[in-house]
Each structure stands twice: as C-alpha cells, then as structure tokens.
Amino acid sequence: MAEFADHAALRVHAGHGGNGCASVHREKFKPLGGPDGGNGGRGGDVILEVDASTATLLDFHRRPVRKAGNGKQGSGSNRSGAEGADLVVKVPNGTVVLTSDGDVLADLVGTGTRFTAAAGGRGGLGNAALASPRRKAPGFALKGEPGEERKLTLELKTVADIGLIGFPNAGKSSLIAAMSAARPKIADYPFTTLIPNLGVAEAGDVQFVVADVPGLIPGASEGKGLGHDFLRHVERCAALVHVLDCATTEPGRDPITDLDTIEAELAAYEQIVGPGLAGTRLTDRPRLVALNKIDVPEARELADLVKPELTARGLAVYEVSAATTEGLRELKFAMAQLVAEARAAQPEPEPARVVIRPAAVSEPGFGVTRTPDGAYLISGEKPERWVRQTDFTNDEAVGYLADRLARLGVEKALADAGAEPGDTVLIGDLVDAVVFDWDPTLTAGSGHAPGPRGTDRRLEG
Template sequence: MAASFIDKARITVQAGNGGNGVVAFHREKYVAAGGPDGGDGGRGGSIILVVDDNMSTLMDFRYKRKYTAGNGGDGQGKRKSGKDGEDLVIRVPRGTLVRDAETNEIIKDMSGQEPFTLCRGGRGGWGNMHFATPTRQVPRFAKAGLPGESHDVILELKLLADVGLIGFPNVGKSTLLSVVSKAQPKIANYHFTTLYPNLGVVWVDEGVSFVMADIPGIIEGASGGAGLGHDFLRHIDRCRLLIHVVDVSGSEGRDSVADFDAINEELRQYSPELSERPQIVAANKVDIMEEPENLERLRAHVKAKGFTLLEISAAAHQGTRQLVGRAAEMLSVLPPVTVYEPEYVPKPPAADSSAPLDIRRSDDGTWLVDGPWLQRLMGNVNFADYESRMWFDKTLRESGLFQRLEEMGIQDGDTVSMYDWEFEYQR
C-alpha cells in the first residue's frame, strides 16, 4: 500500500575513468625520433547531484540503482588530449539526505541550490610528451588514466516544511491542507487515505507565507515500524512547528484525549527531541460534535501541558484563518528549518597490496611501476597534502615495492614513474 511513495533508496554511483595517455612521435628535422607528441587522456566524468523542485519522491530510483558517468577518451598524437568524459547529473527532490551506505553517516543535505559533486572522475593519464627531459629525449611510454571514484549511498527524503500536520488517520489533515493552501491531496472517507506526504504553501498576508506538510496518519506502534511507521515519521524531523489535528466530533467513537496522548507518545518514542517541538492543537469537526464535553476535556488536558488549542472545522472552513494566523505568529520567532551538517569523513582507500606490481625499466633508465591496486590507490591520494604523501609512502613500503626495486638494481637518483607522478629514488 505504501509503494506509491518512495522516500528511501540505495544506489551505486561510479564516476568515469580517466583516458589513457598515448605514445606518439612527430617528424621534425634534427629532433630525435621526431620528438614525443603523445597527448593526455581525458578526465573521467563526475557524478553530480542537483536539486529539482519538480520532484517530490525518490520514485525514479526504485528501478534504476546503478549510475555511471562517461569515461575519458584516450590521448592522440600531435599533442591532442582525449575528450573529457561526460558528467552524469542526478536530480533529487529538495530535502534529500545523502548517506554513506556502510556507516549511515550524512554526506550531504541537498536542501540548497548549489550542485554537489558526489564522485569525481579519474584523472587522465599523461602522454609521452610529458616525460621528455634533456637526458630522456625519446620516452617510449605513457600512463594509463586513473579510475573514477565510486560509492554506495542511501538517499533519504526528509521534507522541507515549516509546519507538519500530525494526528490519527481520517481526522481531517488532508482537508485542512486543501482549505488553507492550493494543494489538492486525494481525500476519501477511509483510514490511511494519504499514502504519501503532500506539501502546500499557505499564504497568510502580504509577504507572509509558509510551507505545510500533510503527514500520513500516525497509528499506535508507528515509532516501532507499525503501519507506515518510520517511513513517514522522518518527514516531521525538519518541521519547526506541529499542528496536531484531533477529531472531537465523536463520530467514530474515538476518545480525543486518548488520541492526543497516543500520538505524542509515538513522537516521543521516535525522537525525544521531536516530542518537544512546539505544537498547536486543532480540535477539528466541531460543527458535527456530538458531545461538547469531549472538547472541554481535551481543552483542559492540552492547557495543562502548555499547548494552545483552537477550534476548527476544516470541511466548513471554520476557524482555519485563525489557525494559520497563529501558526505564522509562532513561526516568526522559531529557528529556521533544520539543515543537517555532513558527518561522513572519507576513509583512506583500501588497497590490497598483496597483488604483484608490474615493474620494468625503460631504455632511458626510468623505472615504470604499474598495477591495478596502485592505480586505485593513486586515484584517492591527495599529493598536495603531507600526511597523504606519508601514508602513500608507508603503503608502498609495506607492500614490498621498494625492496623489489632494490633487488632489481635501482640506484639512488634513479627516476621512478607511477602513472602521472614521478619521483627520484632515495634509500
């Protein structure tokens, strides 16, 4: 039944790999072997997230779970670089939290306007034109491109609304939203009418408006996952103010005080912080109220807990303007909608250094080192950072690379080339 609204999805994203550099020479008089002119590989495409206000669910991610950006093109002769891979832009609803699938830590809260690069494309490999030196005039090697970043992430939608309508199913929340805003939720006379949240903009006065969300009816046990459970309780997290709609008509034999306490207990069990959120209690269906004492009992109970109670009839448009006016008044002094700060800290890349590396010596004496795990490792190292370089050096030593180089006869001052990075070997 809840399948019509999707507010959580797990996807895999893979940025494009960098293109390979090329070995090429051009013909020029008095230049050895014509001179190196192999171009660089293109950069791999990145995975970029952008907010799309026309989207209200994560339905698009229900059937497509893997997203891959374009690879960079290989370099060419005549110093021509390969074409950069095409970035892949993924559109998400405003309010989507991006979490690391392994740790559940927040990577990014997609609540603003700015795009977010989730995975960066791999750098293109250098062509042989980069490796020419006065003593190495004919470099016959180029470098492969580096792999793009990949990540398993969970997308979780938390609606960006100022006011959340809460209460049991069928108490009139959808009707209230339709009356005070231009939202048109589907309304019918049965439980669990609303299977997904509806948003509406409520206009109060010139320059005064707010966003209201009709949260699907909460039932007892929702905090433990019963009914629609956590699927929709999470949407109240960002709301600055809650309007608690209670049916006081007695038409369904419900006890308004018991209903009020049950919903607040569900909020408390789901999130103690959420249960402390400011509330206005809207006593709905007063126009068809059978026993006025139900309203008075609720009024006394609510007053004792420090909440404001307003009498309304959403269907008859009675008291609704006073309700939204009171909500606007309270919102004017409440903190802004919550934007979650990132928690995720990327871990150092895992490298299975047990696999052997390919080590060979070029005609000019340069030591060339290649291998899949080294390629992945270098794609994630920031060589501008001292600690990153030290960690990279430690990983190479522990892999036995330096020992192998010494066994093969490397000398102090020899050049070691790893993809697009070169260094002078020192024992």
C-alpha cells in the same frame, strides 16, 4: 503503479580517465623530433542536484544505476583527450544521501544544491608531460585512473515549515485542502494518505509550507503501520500541529489519549534517530493543537470539554472545522507566527569557505604493515594511485614506478620494517593488491642510466 517514493537505492559509476599517449614527433628529415603524446581526458563526475520540479525518488526505482562518461585517450601532436561528460542527476528538495552503512554524506536542501556522489578518474599523463632532462623521450605513458563507484541510499525528508500530525482519518488532508491549493486524496477510511502532501498557506505577509504527513498508530516508532515512513517527514518541520479528531467513534479514543500517544511516538522515534535535521529536538519543537470536526455537535461538545485540560498543559488550542472553515483563519495566523519566529531565530548564512589542511611535511604519505601470511602491505593514496596508472606490460613504465616509490621512501620503510630479499610486497587493498617480489639489490631512484625507449636495464633477464 506507485507515484511516490521517499527511499531508494542508487549505484553511481563515475567515468574512467583516459590513457595518456606515448608518441614521438615525426616529420620529413626529422624522424625523432621528441615526445609529443598528449594527456588523457578526465572522467566525468556523477552529481546530485536539487531540482524544484522533482518531487519523488520513484525514478531511482526504475533506473537504480547511473554512469558518467569516460575520458578519451590522448593522441600525438600533444593533443589531449576529451573529458568525460558529467552526469547531473536531479533529486527532490530534502534528499539525504547515505552510504550503504547508513552514514550521512550530504543533506541536500535548497534548489540548485549540488553534491558530487562519485568523482571521475584522472586522465593519464602522456609521454610529453613525463619527459625530463634524464629521460628525454619516454617510451611509455600513464594509464587513466578508474572512476569512483559507490552504493548509496537516498531518503527524502519533506521540507516544510509546519507538520500536521495525528491519527489516521483525523482530518489532516481536509485541513490542508481548506488552507491551501493542495488537493490530497480525502476519503472516510484510515490511511487514506500514504504519502506526504505539501500545501502553501498564507497569513498576512507570511507564506509557509504545510505538510500533511501520513497518519500513525501506536508503535509507529518501531515500524508499525506506516512507521518511519511517517516519522521521517516531521524531522525538518519548525513547528508541529496536533490534529485531534473530536468526532471519532473508535473505542478507547479521545483527543487527550490521541495526543499522548502521538507524543510518546515522537519521543521514542527521537531516541532512535537523534535530534533530527532542523537543529532542535522533536520534543522541543513548538506545538499547536487543532481540535477538528467541530461542525459535528457531539464533537463541539467534546472539544469544549477537553480544551481546558490542553490549555493547562501550556498548549495553544484552536477549535476548527475543515468542512465549514470555522477557526481556520485563527489557526493559520498562529502557524504563521511560529514560522516567522523560527525564521527570525535562524542565524545568518555564512559564505562557504574551503578549508585546506595539507599534510605535515614529515608525514610519509603511506604506511607499511605486515599481513598474517608474512607479506608487507603498502597502503596510501600516492602509491596506490601510481600503481593504477602503471602499464605493467612496459618495462620502462615499471622502472618509472620503482623510481617514484623509492623517492617517496618506500624502499627505506621496507628495510626498516625488516623486509628481506624475495619477500612479498603488496600495494593497494589486500583483496586486489598488486604483488611484487622485493629485490633491494636493484637500484631505484635517480642513480641509474635509462635504457632504450620502452625498456629498463634493471629488469633485463
């Protein structure tokens, strides 16, 4: 069975809000003591949190659906329902959260970083909270709102300071094993490394993370070989190290050709995905070159031959051997210097600020559009939320909804849009909207007397 996954689909369901309670206080010699229905509890959120002990997205392949707890219904004696339990889902450092359409919602870097993937529904108000001087004892309560549901895609992009890049079997796994305590799989065949391996290296007083990412072949930017499974893991690296195999016996292969091929694939990948997540373009990241396997006599000769050409290109070149550790100390200190420079160039983190941008007073908060079949569609956060909260089996609750819509200006907007008595009015999404027949002769707002509890005289008959 696979032990690593860096791509997963996830469905999240936040908890539903609990319904409010319609209750009247009763005690001996005081049969109608006023409304005392409590509010419903809020539904739980689904929260993604970076956890240092989580290194893969494999668990989401086993359990692709996550649900938070529902809020409880309110009860009499002004008792509010319990809130639904939040569900905290652990994800590895470097997880990118995307919509099903590919839009990035969050880039989770740093242990403890959180993102609310789905917000729980609000609890409905009980009749005690709905009481007013005009409606002293409401015979209804508001329903809880449904929790948010989302289909998400999770991608893991390795968080490392240095990325070792090169052809399959170039010796990247051997290098990271020689420089750190990491123990990746090492074997004498291509594509030994199928998952990124991380190791912590140290040079002087600088500690840094080195990623041994899977090897690539020509056409990787188009998905060939390991394709994007390799390339996505170099996006966060502050610097890249070309590991060039000087002992290869494959026809048409040599260190210069390998380096040009890898650079071409990085440039092609950048055209597809953009600059990446480290703030700079992949082609602009600092580079080092490690001419590997110089413990082989023929490889040492080839390294001495190609080093002047690579140096002429402005690249810092190091001849190394993972087998004998020759040249590794110099290479590690060069890596540490690049990491220190990258860290020093990063701006100081600013404290998080919450920016509140309230809507202008003149904005109505809803819109009226005409559908192809001639109906009038009302869309907007407030009217759609109010409809979800309404118990349509209770006439008083329906009348309360009509009053709220009238105060918001919906009645006037329909008249201005040319609506006629009997026209169809939809509120919500066109697919599952609530349907009304518009009757402007019914008085909405505050200019009518309420009827007995649970009824509305405007709806009689």
